[in-house]
Amino acid sequence: MGKIINVANQKGGVGKTTSVVNIGTGLSLWEKKVLIVDFDPQGNTTTGYGINIKDQEYTVYDVLSNSVAVEKSIIKKNKYLHILSADEDLSGLTLELANDNGRLFYLQNALQPIRENYDFILIDSPPSLNLLTLNSIVACDDVLIPVQAEFYALQGLTQLIHTLEKVEKAIDKKVNILGFLVTMYDIRTSISKEVYAELKSHFNGLVFDSVIPRNVRIAEAPSYGESVLSYAPSSKGAFAYKELIKEIVERYYGK
Amino acid sequence: MGKIINVANQKGGVGKTTSVVNIGTGLSLWEKKVLIVDFDPQGNTTTGYGINIKDQEYTVYDVLSNSVAVEKSIIKKNKYLHILSADEDLSGLTLELANDNGRLFYLQNALQPIRENYDFILIDSPPSLNLLTLNSIVACDDVLIPVQAEFYALQGLTQLIHTLEKVEKAIDKKVNILGFLVTMYDIRTSISKEVYAELKSHFNGLVFDSVIPRNVRIAEAPSYGESVLSYAPSSKGAFAYKELIKEIVERYYGK
């Protein structure tokens, strides 16, 4: 199968890392083989899995910049869940590759040889539309776009769609939007309802039915290096991510 | 006076834009002359002031890239509050200036001639440590760092401090941290208390006494193009930002 899903949105703090960790772990609990790629120099996904970056010999930066074999850099959490970690060195890539004609294809080239070892590869992108995010857009099959249920969230979507279209023209390949995921939805506030309604009216069929509520268990889980599915399995947050995973699996494998 | 404060943190969604809008408007209500510089291609500060970017002839991009006079690009909201807007063109600057030796000084050079017209200039930086944020660090006197009271928030601070130190060496100038501002603090959650305690233990005297609570009025205000101070003056959010502004004014003008 080897489907590569890029979780991206240049708006900051919308739940990209949180979604990669919870969807990735969820799929592995359903016995899908999953590779998580932390592609943000902040390294939040790496920490979210309780990995101490100082213990890692190689990160995704070494794979792309120093041609270290990707197999040597992968951390095997268990049989179904592997992680390619990141640290601040990754931010050096943007300048290093600035004048390289093949700069858009570094991540794609690194993942191609191993993609058939996995059912899903999830990429956590940084909050920007720089060379790193362009690499993750080129490397993926589908883009999953988390949208926080708040005012500023809708504004950036046009820029993101523009960027996807620009990449499509530049590399002559279709970039597919898997869906828009509404996050941090608060049923008590009118702003959440308005943003959701606006998103549905603009992108209708592309909006996931599952909505992720604002839920403190989701925010607490990473401090224990866990996903909310194992940290608080009966919480509203865990339930919502489970429903979302069902939707994602149905999109790929059919009902 | 002409103090330039850069509100920066590469972690996304921590309240940079929200703090620039509410501190900036607050200072102008105290009859300080304020220039707000939106330096994020997302243009959230511009929208937060209800400005329709399509109506603007010039933005900060035109000032830096096409040498349009900064006076021509400034939007005068009222006598005490002026705004230099931004749009997605700004993201082109990073590539355009990549090989320019003076690339770190573009924003500083644009603001120098007008800084004495204002008591405060506030810069809203994007969620990254790219050329735009390096420009805003070089251009400012002080950096104000919003820190969300959540797990991932502390992780990025070391990278940010590293970057400030690197800039100091590169341009041989002291970069001063005005303070760390705790945002979206939720008294009901232990994670907020833990992050606050951790921040105090690391940076003690540099943490503002005022803490901004998570408050729905703060999130609603930008959809009306207002600051929380005018949108919901008796809310907990407005009270907290007023307390913060008192602290900032005391730091600059004395008690």
Ligand SMILES: Nc1ncnc2c1ncn2[C@@H]1O[C@H](COP(=O)(O)OP(=O)(O)OP(=O)(O)O)[C@@H](O)[C@H]1O
């Ligand atoms: N549904 C939710 N309910 C409550 N808190 C959440 C939820 N989703 C994410 N969070 C918290 O909100 C913050 C932002 O989420 P996260 O870091 O995943 O966003 P991001 O888009 O990856 O940010 P960045 O743009 O910096 O990469 C984190 O502290 C996270 O724990």
Ligand SMILES: Nc1ncnc2c1ncn2[C@@H]1O[C@H](COP(=O)(O)OP(=O)(O)OP(=O)(O)O)[C@@H](O)[C@H]1O
């Ligand atoms: N104290 C608060 N209480 C509730 N909501 C808040 C608070 N501060 C900010 N918000 C909301 O949280 C979201 C993120 O805030 P904001 O956009 O200001 O962060 P930012 O750091 O500028 O994000 P970016 O990294 O994308 O530039 C916004 O929807 C904003 O309205």
Ligand SMILES: [Mg+2]
């Ligand atoms: Mg993230």
Ligand SMILES: [Mg+2]
């Ligand atoms: Mg912002």
